[in-house]
């Protein structure tokens with residue numbers, strides 16, 4: 375009886391599976407040649423095909439980033455900005471490209487305050503005033519011009535195709551659309567049926583975006599000087615936005631010196647200011663120092679307590695010292711120095727949560743200074759073991775909630791990453807002061823932490839994540855899971871997380887990830903605990919001892935690692 379039920383379905387399955395199994399294109403998450411891990415299966419597939427065509431990590435990064443801009447319009451795109459860390463295997467060199475958005479020239483420090491000095495609700499998150507000058511196209515083109523192998527048109531083409539022919543909507547896109555409740559008619563026209571979000575499985579086509587991308591394929595300067603620029607500026611003018619043609623014309627991406635430090639036997643490199651990510655990742659790794667986390671045991675309360683107290687110290691420094699290095703002096707080398715970590719480590723009581731953590735003493739930092747600082751992440755490794763770790767964003771879901779008319783471009787609300795008034799929390803609860811105050815052409819402080827790790831001069835792993843303020847601690851814990859606890863990439867990414875950001879004084883723990891005894895013990899030590907369902911959408915590629923690579927995308931999202 376049972377056989378009769380099973381037999382026909384087995385035949386059916388084998389008919390379907392056989393051609394797939396024979397196909398060369400079945401993506402692997404543990405393999406030898408190259409791999410792309412991104413937040414969407416179609417984007418990973420695009421990047422993989424570029425690698426197979428002979429493209430390098432940069433070619434695949436450009437194609438994957440543009441594909442994400444189409445299939446994840448709520449998370450990141452060409453109307454936003456980001457950071458790329460690039461490892462060149464040949465000369466063991468690490469490079470950091472900053473293509474983050476900048477405040478418009480017309481922006482002022484008190485842009486979001488009313489006449490009484492009060493914060494105007496939602497002004498920095500919704501609508502035209504929230505938009506900062508986008509950098510994604512300039513950044514991708516810069517990287518490609520210097521390091522790409524395949525023609526620019528070739529790496530832009532898959533995104534055009536996805537925008538033109540459409541793709542099946544996922545539940546994440548439906549949920550993000552429901553949450554956004556568009557006021558902007560252009561966004562409503564593209565992403566809803568008269569206000570009703572596309573449902574999972576429906577095909578979303580974006581003809582305007584396809585046309586914009588086609589212009590960019592011919593000439594990327596269209597975005598900053600040509601037709602696309604004109605359309606953005608016209609829309610801004612019609613809606614009291616601040617961005618002018620001058621803002622777009624003046625936009626340039628910037629190569630910056632990555633921040634690097636040693637952790638155990640590895641060298642960890644990450645994004646310098648205007649991201650706070652790399653600085654505080656290294657600071658926390660230094661605070662952990664040579665504490666033997668492994669023998670304490672994974673998620674043992676002593677190990678968790680040390681992580682939490684280190685996070686507190688790092689985020690207190692973030693609020694005071696971090697900002698755009700072209701505008702404020704950020705004591706980067708002091709903050710990432712092991713000597714500074716030793717001094718601050720003395721503040722950590724191994725048995726009790728701190729109640730009065732303050733930013734580091736400016737005099738101490740001065741002494742240690744040697745120098746006068748919804749989102750999507752993708753990780754790529756090519757056959758030569760070059761690597762790209764790239765995080766880019768339009769900030770919150772669907773950015774400012776607007777699409778520049780006729781362009782299909784979802785515009786960011788990155789202005790909210792500034793400290794819009796002293797000690798006024800942004801959307802992620804982060805506070806800041808003068809170092810991150812608004813100024814014309816200044817870059818808002820970020821937490822994005824694209825990171826690449828080498829060992830003995832060879833690639834060891836590349837990793838990154840979205841999640842606003844939680845990005846730094848997500849990347850930190852993924853790294854510890856691989857380097858200290860020897861987890862494979864999948865487990866390292868899937869493992870439950872904690873997060874503390876100094877203010878508010880609350881320890882976020884992922885639901886279902888911690889047993890009640892551990893939670894009780896952390897409470898006993900004075901931690902204020904808030905259970906949250908889940909956060910982050912990380913991905914990573916890890917090099918195994920035999921030289922092969924293993925990748926993983928976060929089960930909290932819908933991404934995949936696709937290799938060949």
Ligand code: DON
Pocket residue numbers: 748749767768769770788791819820821822840841842843845
């Ligand atoms: O740059 C930053 O730190 C933020 N704009 C990133 C936003 C983000 O990750 C939203 N994702 N959940």
